[in-house]
Amino acid sequence: MIIAAMRFVHTSDWQVGKVFRFADDDTQSVLQDQRLEVIGRIGRLARDQGASAIVVAGDIYDHEIPVDRTLRQPIERMRQFPDLCWHLIAGNHDPNVPGGIWDRLHAIGLPDNVRAHLDGGPAAMDPHGTAWVIPGGLKRRHVATDPTAEMDSAETPPGVIRVGLAHGSVRDFGGDEAQNRIAIDRARRAGLSYLALGDWHGTQCIDDRTWYSGTPEIDGFDRGGDGGGHALVVDLAGPNARPEVTSHRVGRFVWHRDTATLTGAQDITALEHRLRNIDPQEAGRVLVWLSVRGALPLEGLQTYQDMLDALGSALRLLRVDGEPTLLADADDLDLFGTGAVRTAATILSERAGQGDPAQRDIATAALRRLALMVHGQKGNTP
Known part of the structure; x- marks a missing residue:
């Protein structure tokens, strides 16, 4: 019998390679560098909190065609934490399009501790199979269908923790409501223990089981007051237990x-x-x-x-x-x-x-x- 309990870190919207056009060259260089350095702070947070996995809910990169060095940089930061398993999905800034970022990464080869979930199939989050991630990444920048719709029928072993991982909007955050729209009650419909979302850059609790982590390094003057600059530590005592979510500051600026x-x-x-x-x-x-x-x-x-x-x-x-x-x-x-x-x-x-x-x-x-x-x-x- 599986005794299901899991602690992991939820993050998203790193947007490595982001350009800050309002800043001078020196400031822009520092801001871009910290979007990489925060990955190490997230890894150290996971270690300090005893988490074994980190889920990254899309937008690892800011552009669909980063230069080779930018493509490799976040992967190399994650490689430095071989004891942690990093679970990635594609977002609207880095969708899984043919010949795009994810094909390039596949050709380079990912470290054993970094897993890109691109086909939508459930996969074990840890070696014991205590929890399974059910991904809902994007195959285009904008889709008219709900990227989490297939989670309802996704099959996982009985008694495990089901963690949805998706990128999109459960409500209008100022953009086009019809794009990448996620059912606000997806966690309930799909029997998820937790739904980890990316897209909104501030930390947001939608319901007990549905959270946006926000970007770990604030990237605009409209983000300072809404909880940006954090990562979430998620505790699940079992498949049906209410998640305990704690926000930890990891941002520099x-x-x-x-x-x-x-x-x-x-x-x-x-x-x-x-x-x-x-x-x-x-x-x-x-x-x-x-x-x-x-x-x-x-x-x-x-x-x-x-x-x-x-x-x-x-x-x-x-x-x-x-x-x-x-x-x-x-x-x-x-x-x-x-x-x-x-x-x-x-x-x-x-x-x-x-x-x-x-x-x-x-x-x-x-x-x-x-x-x-x-x-x-x-x-x-x-």
């Missing part, structure tokens, strides 16, 4: 969106304090997308620019949309001294306060640049 309205030095100080305290111990793993508005006098404008320069050096990435407008009164204009610079500043200040909006914006931007240039020259004076 913190992605944060913020907005600020700046009207004076106090607002600037508060903003800097807020951003520096996202991770006060290691600011270099923080990426920030900041939206700014407001109005500042000339000295406040320079204080704000100094803050941006400092934070841009401390954080992994600081992306800024918008800027405070410039409020220049007579006292502010005195900072320009006398002569031609003062005359130019006075004219720009007048034009910034009157006329059509486009001309005001141009004058304001020019005055802002002139103020920063003059301040910089003074700061460099011995």
